[in-house]
Structure formats: structure tokens, C-alpha cells
Amino acid sequence: MEDNLPVNVREYQELAKKVLPKMAYDYINGGAEDEHTLRENIAAYTRIILRPRVLVDVLSFASSCKIEDVNSSCNAIRFYQLYVYKNRNISATLVQRAESCGFKALVLTVDTPMLGRREADIRNKMIFPRSGNLEGLMTIDDHDTTNGSQLERFARATLDPSLSWKDIEWLKSITSMPIFLKGIVTAEDELYIKKTVMKQELTGENENGWHAARRAVEAGVAGVIVSNHGARQLDYAPATIAALEEVVRAVAGALPVLVDGGIRRGTDVFKALALGARAVMVGRPVFFGLAARGEAGARHVIEMLNGELEVAMALCGCRSVGEITRSHVMTEGDRIRSLL
Ligand SMILES: Cc1cc2nc3c(=O)[nH]c(=O)nc-3n(C[C@H](O)[C@H](O)[C@H](O)COP(=O)(O)O)c2cc1C
């Protein structure tokens, strides 16, 4: 066993910064433009306060809340994240490969019709490693390592900026995997999703009911992920934890809502669940763990978050994830409303 293992995500981040080449660390850690949303993704969590309950007998908490309950990146279930390329055949091939490998769901990233301006990458003349997945499917003719971000040029050449709702229909026609949409931060998008999904499947007899919505979900979009791409796309997009509740309300139980962005503590996971997320996803913490200590580091990061969540749950008086409720947190909005 190594001495002095990091005890939290921030310490993993410090280690990752020490061991990674600057270009790689900046690529992983950086966000778009002023990095306002990058800071906010984390800061918005710090403004949410927990409201613990005491004397509720939580001694059995260790058995009831595995990270699997809240994190879709566990070993057992794999989701395949998809970009839609200008050449649809490439995306179709990737989808079919994922399906035949046993991936359980597709995560379609919808916030990247083009790449956000990541200024650290532009400054570092970032070179990105060729994706093995695209071998034989795409030849990328870019030997220019002297100018700007190579990833940005790759994205401009290959990603389809005309991606739209009709492509969801196309995706559904080529796969039986459930499709999650990743990159939603407003109720307006949510309502559109709900309407589109429900229009196809609702019979009218039970238009507002859970059953109809569930049938719709089974047949259509399986869920949405409130995400701003780790603040790497549109700077000044809302912090995801601040956007979550608006989206959850708009969906009104018709679809599961997941969230990512800025989660660095078990208490952050707790806050996201309290505000209506069915599960959370983490990005950079896993990269930091991986960079610092390989697979063991990545695993440790997830275990630490799980351990922190268990403690937070126990101290808030929650014996299972299902016992975490909206009244266990106080947001800035709640504070303002309480003064009125
Ligand atoms: C280095 C790096 C690469 C990423 N690549 C992708 C990607 O290819 N597709 C995607 O949908 N999101 C990508 N993301 C965004 C993550 O999926 C996720 O939304 C984000 O990292 C969550 O925020 P967090 O890092 O604060 O946890 C990437 C993030 C990082 C840090």
C-alpha cells in the first residue's frame, strides 16, 4: 500500500497537476473562455446548505447506498457516449459496435454542434491523440501542429452542427438501446423533449399520468442529463446544479434526470439527489485519479465519493438514497424566498 494516499478529490487534482504534461492537464482541467461557468459549476454547490435530521437510527447506512445507486459509470452498466458526425454512416457504425459489445444505453451529447473556445488549448496548440475508435472510419488530414487547438479543428471538420430533433428519430431507428440526451440546462429544452416523446406514445386516455409517460419513455428518449459539458462549451451557461431543479420540474417525473458538472464531494452528490437528480455523473475527478495513480486512483476517487456520500446521508438522517428529499437542502432561492 502506498503511503499518504490522497484523501479527497482536490488532493488528486494536485497530484494530477504534478504528474501530467501541462498541455494534458490544461485540456482536462480547463473550460471555455473566461471560465466563469467552470468556477460556478463548483461554487454553486457551495451555496447549497444541508438540513440534517438527527436521532433517526442510521446505523445500517453502509449496506444501503452503493455508488452504483447514484453513479451510472459503474462496471456493470456501460453507456456509450455518441457524437453525431457529418457522415452519419460513421455514427451508425459506432452505435452498432457499441450495441453488439453489450453497451446498455446511448448518451447523445447535444451541446456540441461545435467546440467551445478553450483558450488554454488554443495557447498550448493542443494536440489530441487519435481515437482508436475512428480508425478505418475517418481519415483526418491535419498535420498542422503550429496553430491553435487541433481538437477544435477536428471538431469543426467532423461534428455535424445541423444536429436536430429529427436526428433523434434517426438514432431511434438504428438502435434499440435507450437514448439519453446529454447537455440540457433549460426547461424550454425539457418541455420540447417531453412533448416530442409524449406526442408519439400517449393515447389520450391517461395523458398526464405516470403510466403513459413511462410508456413514452420506454419507447422514446430514456432520460436527460443536465450538463454543460463540464463548462467546456458555452461559458456563462448556468451552473448545472443551479439548472437542475428547473429541468426536474419541467419533466415532472416523465423521464429520469441525471446531472454532471462540478461534483467533487459526496455532499455534492447528496445535494444533486435532493434537488431531484436520479443519478449523478463525474468527469474530471476520475481523470485526476487516473492521472495520479492509474486505475487504482480512478477507483479510489469513486470510493471516496461513495464514502463521503454515506457519511453525509448518515449525518442527515437518511438510511437510503430514497430517503433524501428536497427538504434536506436549502438553496439560495429558498433563502431569498424565506426573507420575503
Ligand atoms: C478531458 C475531458 C474530456 C471530455 N470529453 C467529452 C466527450 O468526449 N463527450 C462528452 O459528451 N463529454 C465530454 N466531457 C464532459 C464530461 O462528459 C462531463 O460532462 C463533465 O466532465 C462533467 O463535469 P466535471 O468534470 O466537473 O465532473 C469531457 C470532459 C473532460 C474533462
Ligand SMILES: CCCCC(=O)C(=O)O
Ligand atoms: C470532439 C470533442 C471531444 C472531446 C470533448 O468533448 C471535450 O474535450 O470536452
